[in-house]
Amino acid sequence: MNQQPPKRTETATLRPWTDSTADIASILQAFDTDDMAGQAGEPINGVEAARRWVAPWLEREPRSGIALAIDVNGRAVGNVMATAIDRRHETAWVSYWVSPDARGGGLASAATAGLADYCFQELELFRLELAHRVNNPGSGRVAVKAGFVPEGIERAKLRYLDEAGQPVRFDVQTYSRLRADPAPLLTPLRLKT
Template sequence: MSEPSDRAFGHAPTPVLRPWTLGDRDVAAVQRAFAWPGMAAQARNPIATAVGARSWLEPMVPASADAEPRCVAFAIDLDGVAVGHVMVSAIERVHLTGWVSYWVAPPARGRGLAGAATAALADHCFTVQGLFRLELGHRLNNPASGRVAAAAGFVREGTERQKLRYRDGDGCWERYDTALWARLATDPAPAVVPLWIAAK
């Protein structure tokens, strides 16, 4: 597939997925994203500094192209800047399953990027990684995440009680009921057009 060329015709930049790097631009993008209210709680460890952002990025960058990955992650790139993230983790090769997660930094939200990126990730998981079932979950008080899942072709399968926990504004842990969604390799393709995946 050839690279999108909207920029050559003076159009708005075309968002793409690309592998994360440990370069300064991606480190700065991650640090900016997690500085927004509500984003910091999504990370296991603080990402308030460049060191913290680099530590978050390190597992996202494969050590070797020949290694069988336990996770596959992409940056959502808009005009050379990472504005979001999609990933499949906990890849299990016996049952061919994986766990999907995603985020988009607040300034880039409302453009359908998360749904198109998650659809592209799912296609990659089914065709390149050979997975059969993808799962994801979100707090019930985060319906926007459910809209992303539905746009990407996932089907809601139920509610898991007190599945996830996150720190509140005071740093205390709080548990949340979670909506469980899944998509199978045999499910119909979603209506959303998946983002193009760049090699680098």
């Protein structure tokens, strides 16, 4: 059977993560790629690690953070999250990932715009922040399409190991989106509970 990758934003929504077998399989598939290394606190290389990754996001009442699955026709193909929610300053940190076979269809940018709307309207936040290594321009394109504005470069902020196990430091490009900023041109994904 010729199965098309689920890339289209028209049928995509945001929804809470579950610890169903299908969602755990989606998490494992998404993390099974080189560019996802470093996107979680530990390698997501087995069912137990995937369960640990999803566990904090099963609560319905967001306090310090929220993660939402990007759902296409019932399959979780990506994630958008707002963490480090600071109620005093009304800020949060945004990040995202999309499973390799679902990339290139606008999902990350529409999902990030949808998460931003949720953060501004439902969580009453004012400023959302995100950043990416300068060698990950795709992430920056997602940010700009979702209405985020570049702020600057943080020099040598992150330290990762290269293929030979040697430490390499990376500059980081930072962005923000304020509640008062103009909405992006794209159609944001909506939360379906």
